[in-house]
Amino acid sequence: MAEADVSSRMTCDPWFISLEQELGRDLLSAGEPLTLRSGQSLFRRGDKPLGFYGVVDGTLKVSTMREDGREAVLGLLESGNWFGEVSLVDGSTRAHDVTAISPCSLIVVGPAAFNDLMRRPLFAQAMSVLLAGRVHRLYGALEDTMLRSLLAQVARRLLHLAQGDAVSAASRGARTTVPVSQEVLATMLGVTRQTLSKELRALAAAGCIVPQYGRITIISMDKLQEFALAD
Secondary structure, eight states: OOHHHHHHHHTTSHHHHTSOHHHHHHHHHTEEEEEEOTTOEEEOTTOOOOOEEEEEESOEEEEEEOTTSOEEEEEEEOTTOEEOHHHHHHOOOOOSEEEESSOEEEEEEOHHHHHHHHTSHHHHHHHHHHHHHHHHHHHHHHHHHHHSOHHHHHHHHHHHHHTOSSSSOOTTOOOSEEOOOHHHHHHHHTSOHHHHHHHHHHHHHTTSEEEETTEEEESOHHHHHHHHHOO
């Protein structure tokens, strides 16, 4: 894919478009193309960090294995998302698994190139903003789990996914079809498929959504927002 096409795909992410123009070009120029087939692992928990990644096309899942052997999906990474910087910054091994759930095109900025970019104050500042966004997202998720009903958590997660499950909402605005299966959504919320189905039926009865195979269609953002803000 031509560099201009890659740049166009990445501009759906507010973090990337906030970069100074030359810095954004240099970031893309430092990357190498990588393709993954559906189901292929990018890295596993405990792996050494081999790069900072940008998703050009496709969707990946961030997951971990629970003690009972079941997979817990922590989030989805879609076109425009950048990830993988934490282990490069602190020298740790990968904390989670990342796997393609559709054919994916990525760009990979290797450790040496990433370190060169980090020596530039503007890029180091931009990485601080990216990391701060992840911290805000983490605290928000903890708040939801501790203070909100499961119905509100489901509504909030659907709204979040409608924006693209990224550190910051996609600038192109919310979409009405969320391409996630009920099984994956249940693991993201830490509940059983049966428990999730009950909450989805309640949202459907209220005229918020229409559950479908492999996706959920939102028919009223306003109504869904009302449930998301409920205690």
